[in-house]
Amino acid sequence: MSQLSVEHLLGIKHINKADIDLIFKTADHFKEVINRPIKKVPSLRDITIANLFFENSTRTRLSFELAEKRLSADVVNFSASQSSVTKGETLIDTANNILSMKVDIIVMRHPAVGACDFLSQHVNAKIVNAGDGTHEHPTQALLDSFSIREKLGSVAGKKIVIVGDILHSRVALSNIYALRLQGAEVKVCGPKTLIPKYIESLGVGIEFNIKKALEWCDVANVLRVQNERMEINYFPSTREYTQLFGINKQLLDSLGKKILIMHPGPINRGVELTSDVADADQSIILNQVENGVAIRMAVIYLLAQQVERN
Ligand code: CP
Numbered sequence: 001m002s003q004l005s006v007e008h009l010l011g012i013k014h015i016n017k018a019d020i021d022l023i024f025k026t027a028d029h030f031k032e033v034i035n036r037p038i039k040k041v042p043s044l045r046d047i048t049i050a051n052l053f054f055e056n057s058t059r060t061r062l063s064f065e066l067a068e069k070r071l072s073a074d075v076v077n078f079s080a081s082q083s084s085v086t087k088g089e090t091l092i093d094t095a096n097n098i099l100s101m102k103v104d105i106i107v108m109r110h111p112a113v114g115a116c117d118f119l120s121q122h123v124n125a126k127i128v129n130a131g132d133g134t135h136e137h138p139t140q141a142l143l144d145s146f147s148i149r150e151k152l153g154s155v156a157g158k159k160i161v162i163v164g165d166i167l168h169s170r171v172a173l174s175n176i177y178a179l180r181l182q183g184a185e186v187k188v189c190g191p192k193t194l195i196p197k198y199i200e201s202l203g204v205g206i207e208f209n210i211k212k213a214l215e216w217c218d219v220a221n222v223l224r225v226q227n228e229r230m231e232i233n234y235f236p237s238t239r240e241y242t243q244l245f246g247i248n249k250q251l252l253d254s255l256g257k258k259i260l261i262m263h264p265g266p267i268n269r270g271v272e273l274t275s276d277v278a279d280a281d282q283s284i285i286l287n288q289v290e291n292g293v294a295i296r297m298a299v300i301y302l303l304a305q306q307v308e309r310n
Helices: 017-034 059-070 091-099 115-122 138-152 170-181 210-216 238-245 249-253 285-304
Strands: 048-053 074-079 105-110 126-132 159-163 185-189 219-222 260-262
Touching (some): 017 059, 017 170, 017 285, 059 138, 105 115, 105 285, 126 138, 138 219, 138 260, 159 170
Parallel strands (some): 048 074
């Protein structure tokens, strides 16, 4: 197979294992390219991409922009806070105005669940979801699995625990879909109030004891508590959260084995991870960021193969 089964990357829920294999094979090639002295290929010289960010981002935004530039695409960037959205322009009007400037692919981050899906039904461009509210963050899940594969040889059969605020996390949902598709065993660990009731229907186990969860797993993917998405208190205090679910070096060293530590960023140092854990040699947090560029190059490259050229 040399083409994705989907026209847009809206979520991992919509793709299959062959798509993931194709993205990883393509990303392997691009990872080799970005480690050369000349880190660019001319593949997408005829493609224009708009990055529409209606929510803050450091890693995803820079990584997409770099990926697009490494592929030699023309790139325009849009921040909602500096745009006419603040004057009341709708999402479709904004997108159509950008498309009339002959844009082929839109990468969008938006606070509303389903915003990318909605856009894909109303505008004539390929859409890549860079995070829609609490729903999906597909390229994050792809780069996470790619990083596990790189360090452990494969994802199939590995035991992954996702720790923290599962309820508000698009990273958790996309990771669960991606890991299950590839045959990993997945558990979640966090306060009962931050674990959605439907989670077991996705083939995922639950462990409330952080030490037991870490003893079980090969990889811990640790998430930030998303206070900005909370309208009520889900646990008594940050201090109590850290005592019950935070990972420190003493806990890590007590396991008697070396697990991989992952985090999508941004990290709240001292809350979900202590600094000595975030910076430990078993932490692959910066490898994840590095792999994000190759994965996003692969996704953009593969979707661009479906763009009609005149
Ligand atoms: N992991 C991630 O999505 O980070 P940003 O919010 O900085 O893009």
